[in-house]
Amino acid sequence: MLSFEEKLAIAGSFPELQRKDVSLGRVNYHYEDSAYEKKTVVYHLHPNGNGFVYAGHLDDCPFDIDDKGFVNIREFAADDFRALIAESIRSLTDEFAANEPSREERWTNEKKQTLELKFEEEDEMWYIYSGLNLDAVFDTYEEAKEYLVDEGFSRT
Structure with missing residues (x-):
C-alpha cells in the first residue's frame, strides 16, 4: 500500500489537477477544465491511506466503482493509481464527452x-x-x- 505522501506525490504530479485541502487532513484534486459539472478526480485522500478516484464515466474500468462513481484506492499500487487518475482526467475532457451519447x-x-x-x-x-x-x-x-x-x- 502506498503511503499518504506517495499518493500525494502521484496526484500532485498531474499539472492539470489543482489541490484542495479539505477537513480532517484530507485532500481533493480537481480538474478545473472538466467538460462536466464533475471536477473532482481524487476525493478525500486521507492520511490513513484511504481515498477515492472518480471513474463514473469509464465503462471499462477494471476496478469496483461505487454508486457515486468512485473507486477506493486504499490498496492501490503506484502504477494503478497513476493510470486511474490519467483515465479519470481523460474521461472528463471535451474529447471524451464528444464520444458519449448526447445529453x-x-x-x-x-x-x-x-x-x-x-x-x-x-x-x-x-x-x-x-x-x-x-x-x-x-x-x-x-x-x-x-x-x-x-x-x-x-x-x-
Whole structure:
C-alpha cells in the first residue's frame, strides 16, 4: 500500500489537477477544465491511506466503482493509481464527452409521437419525457435506449 505522501506525490504530479485541502487532513484534486459539472478526480485522500478516484464515466474500468462513481484506492499500487487518475482526467475532457451519447435526444415512432431523452447531471439519471410529462427514468443510457427501441422509437 502506498503511503499518504506517495499518493500525494502521484496526484500532485498531474499539472492539470489543482489541490484542495479539505477537513480532517484530507485532500481533493480537481480538474478545473472538466467538460462536466464533475471536477473532482481524487476525493478525500486521507492520511490513513484511504481515498477515492472518480471513474463514473469509464465503462471499462477494471476496478469496483461505487454508486457515486468512485473507486477506493486504499490498496492501490503506484502504477494503478497513476493510470486511474490519467483515465479519470481523460474521461472528463471535451474529447471524451464528444464520444458519449448526447445529453438530450429526440426520439420518434411511426405514429410521429415524440419523446425527449435527457441526462440530468445532478443525479446522473436518464429521463424520458412526453412533452412536460415524465414517462420513465433509467440509470444508464443503454437502458433508456433499449426501452425506447422496444417501444418502437428511433432517434431523430
